[in-house]
Amino acid sequence: MDEEEDMGISFDLICPECGVGNPRGATNCLVCDKNLEDTIAFMEDDFFDLEITKDCLVEYRKTFWGTDRTGKINKYFLDKIKDIEFGSPVNRFIFIYEDKRVVIPLRDENMEVIRNFFKKVE
Ligand SMILES: [Zn+2]
Numbered sequence: 001m002d003e004e005e006d007m008g009i010s011f012d013l014i015c016p017e018c019g020v021g022n023p024r025g026a027t028n029c030l031v032c033d034k035n036l037e038d039t040i041a042f043m044e045d046d047f048f049d050l051e052i053t054k055d056c057l058v059e060y061r062k063t064f065w066g067t068d069r070t071g072k073i074n075k076y077f078l079d080k081i082k083d084i085e086f087g088s089p090v091n092r093f094i095f096i097y098e099d100k101r102v103v104i105p106l107r108d109e110n111m112e113v114i115r116n117f118f119k120k121v122e
Contacts, residue, residue, distance in 0.1 A: 016042045016051035016058065019069070041117060043110040050110065052117055057081065059104070076102070084118055086111070 011021035015029040016039055022030055027037050041052040046066050051058040061072040076097050085094040091111040093104045106114060 014042055014044075016049065016060070019049075041113050043106075043113055045105075045107050045110050047105075050104075050114075052113075055079070081118075086115055 011023055013022040013024050013026055013036060014020070015022055015032065015034055015036065017034040018029060018032040020029060020031045022036060028035055038053045039051055040054060041050075043050045046062075047064075048062055049060040049069070051060070055078055057076040057078060059074040059076075061070045061074070062068060063070055076095075081095045081097055083096040086092070087094055087103075091106045091108060093106055093111065093114050095102055
């Protein structure tokens with residue numbers, strides 16, 4: 001895959017919706033036409049991919065092996081996310097959404113992204 005690098009194009013902007021790599025700076029996904037400019041952050045974790053947009057947190061569930069998506073998507077509107085807690089020493093992002101407690105286990109690096117993002121919002 002080094003050929004792409006040589007041409008000066010890197011397909012490292014992963015589309016949160018379909019998982020295809022797009023060229024940096026692309027405004028819409030080449031494959032599914034999702035508006036990529038809506039995405040504030042995108043994280044790959046063990047059991048899901050997480051996307052933060054300007055108004056939602058979106059969880060794309062993956063199979064137990066973490067290789068494929070199950071097609072199940074949980075969407076949380078940011079303005080309905082309440083009572084945020086950050087669990088430790090095991091990284092967990094915990095919040096109340098529509099009166100339900102949601103617990104999302106995260107890798108270290110993703111925990112950092114989430115923590116920084118939600119600090120700003122509050
Ligand atoms: Zn796409």
